[in-house]
Amino acid sequence: MTTYQLEVIENTAKKDKPAQDQIPFGQTFTDHMYIMEYETEKGWHEPKIVPYGPISLDPAAMIFHYGQTVFEGMKAYRTEDGRVLLFRPEKNFERLNLSSERLSIPPIDEELALEHLKQLIKLEKDWVPKTPGTSLYIRPYIISTDANLAVGPSSTYKYMVILSPVGSYFPGGLQPVVIHVEDKFTRAVKGGTGMAKTAGNYSSGYQAQANAKKEGNADVLWLDGVEKRYIEEVGSMNIFFKIDGEIVTPELNGSILKGITRMSIIELLNSWGIPVTEKRIAIDELYEAYQAGKVEEAFGTGTAAVISPVGELNWQGQKMIINNHEIGELSQKLYDTITGIQTGKVEDTLDWTVEIN
């Protein structure tokens, strides 16, 4: 189809690349970005790679008023021998379309999106940093653009991809964090948008996160919106526990994000012969297990950190100190294996990486 021909407009004024050891997350962007437009009659059309720069929207554009938008987060990694790898990118595009369905946004062609992403990263290959722990963060997103204040789905959209070189999530090495168990604010509820990666799910957590930070916590652990009892996510990561030898994680219930790192950890553990139980985990039962000395490890999982060990949970004035604030053996092994696969240091036996050629 002619409308699917990718047009590339090269940036002739290339930026200087930042020093690789101290790049703040998500504030530096590469020389190019990707845009594809949607109109009801034409479908998705006119994919383009253009110089990175401001976009112009009508002040009545629906994205500003009714939040019809979805996004993804993924990374490109540099191997020691200079190759560039993506990690399960097809899962991100699959989830983007799942999110879009929930938000009444028309699906994109997942294969085409991946093909065009590869071409974008190929063009920006020099932006993929080399220092250990660094990567090129990839942000695909869709915004609704009709200039119309009537509440309802837009008839026009922009699908865009921007790229940002990012430093190590743990510049001083993997570090367990202190987390507040949130019992006032709610992230998501059954029948809501919790399973979708959509903008409103994130800013709705700011107030709880600010309160938690004031009390010395790094982030919050969200409980379910109905009973305020069952564990859902930590910050914007999924969460796992090792309790009395068993690996458990909250089951996907419609209000929890279907994390790709979460999925990969389950598959990886299974490949090692270690089962993972996906189930409802009540905070009071976790506390009981903690008091019985059975909570051995806790860690968040997500694209940004991969594995973020939890050293302490604060719940209604009770402290649960996990593994003496130290990184658990399993947490470390999972972190090393997954980051190893992502950067080509560990053999990719599960066929997860996609090389940019």
Next chain:
Amino acid sequence: MTTYQLEVIENTAKKDKPAQDQIPFGQTFTDHMYIMEYETEKGWHEPKIVPYGPISLDPAAMIFHYGQTVFEGMKAYRTEDGRVLLFRPEKNFERLNLSSERLSIPPIDEELALEHLKQLIKLEKDWVPKTPGTSLYIRPYIISTDANLAVGPSSTYKYMVILSPVGSYFPGGLQPVVIHVEDKFTRAVKGGTGMAKTAGNYSSGYQAQANAKKEGNADVLWLDGVEKRYIEEVGSMNIFFKIDGEIVTPELNGSILKGITRMSIIELLNSWGIPVTEKRIAIDELYEAYQAGKVEEAFGTGTAAVISPVGELNWQGQKMIINNHEIGELSQKLYDTITGIQTGKVEDTLDWTVEIN
């Protein structure tokens, strides 16, 4: 303060105004718009009235990714003798700041915002339509503008106001609507953002609304997110019932929007000596009352429609036909009184209107 001096840049290329009898909602905008910027160091500053036109944002602007944004909706009305009235605008700015607090957005100066709104509308006075039922819709909103993909509050914002002449909500006269009682999808939950006017609350309803429309319903009635039993809102309006002579409406519980029309109806009824009970209303109890022949009227309330009579509720295969699909006496009286006050036809004994001079 010099930073609070309003700068006005007049539009020299004024648009033609649309025919007043058939203006679609929210698609036509006036010649000017209002913008004020926020930076952490400067606070809100540089308020400006400028020609209506596109705004330019970095593709990493936080509004596109994490949905930190709030808005308001209000109207300017034309009286028969040519004056222009606002309806309780101070309540909208008060609510805007309440919404902003929930979304971790810095508050605006409510008095200044009203003063500048008046100046904007004065400049656009000719855009306030004259035909009965028409008005000038006012959309104040705040968007987060940091170019930063790190999840967290923005340090820069834009507060904007755009204006749109709108036709009558009921071009054929007040008309009862058919509503689906939603028992799968959830709009909001305790601890969430339901009480805030923020973008994500609106697009999250599209899927339920589309399903309801396929089955011949105009919109959905939302139930609470916890038990899926207690009535919350209809579409993006509050809801009232007259049951066995008693006027009832769901109590403000944190997940229901604090509607200004809702508040006005309660105050108006009280001024007539009619009490309104704000309480939890269970859908099954409503159905029982319906079967006993006690549900006399039902109506949604909001800025767009003022009063939207509900003629039928569809709940789990059961139909509740209310007042024989006809407009209730109370619904009509409230509609006539409030629209009468708004347009200067009925004496404003409660001191609700603000004239633009």
